[in-house]
Amino acid sequence: MAEEPAAEIQLLRSHKPQLIEILSADADFVLQHADAHCLLSLHAYQQVKSCRVPSEKVTDLLDHIIQKGPGAAGRLLELLKDQALQETFPMLCFMKDLNVSTLSSGKKETLSKRKGAPELQDIIPAKNICSNVSGLVTEKQLMSVARNIGRSWREIGRQALDIPSVKLEQIEEDHSVHVERVFAMLRSWCTCQREKATAADLHSLLTQGDWMPENIDFLLKTD
Incomplete structure (x- = not known):
């Protein structure tokens, strides 16, 4: 019978899709920090960098x-709990609540995602993820906003959110589905704003021009 993977491996694998989604907002930033911490061989670094x-x-x-x-x-x-990464990717705040032993401690704690254990979403409700900063907009809110933004999304990105055209072109190339493009644009704004990416500020920016989306007043709710 195959040996069960180490807790660190299981934890990283279990959150792999979520980490890919979050860290893709600035992949090079993550790569440079990983290299600085000697997490990759020179060959692996060059291979990843070429993507x-x-x-x-x-x-x-x-x-x-x-x-x-x-x-x-x-x-x-x-590293994902480091202040520099946490400030660059506010959506990583859930990492601080994950519990896994370090190798230096000489013992492994039980992984929360083992059979019968609650999922992360059960431990930390989706609407409260990243609530360590008061009013910080959540991914759930971003997706709701994305569904209410139509063909003017590029104009909104350039004029309301101050996102460079080259970044918008990259987002359009990386995502074929409209709502995913808009969501990626909004998430890019969050990454740039860091702790200033509040729901109230996003609502203010989106309601200042002729492009104002409908049904986004939920961003002003505090519950």
């Missing part, structure tokens, strides 16, 4: 680290 699509770059980065074993996986998990 042009952000999501593929993050996927390769995670795969390489997982393949290196629990030591590298554990160091990456700790």
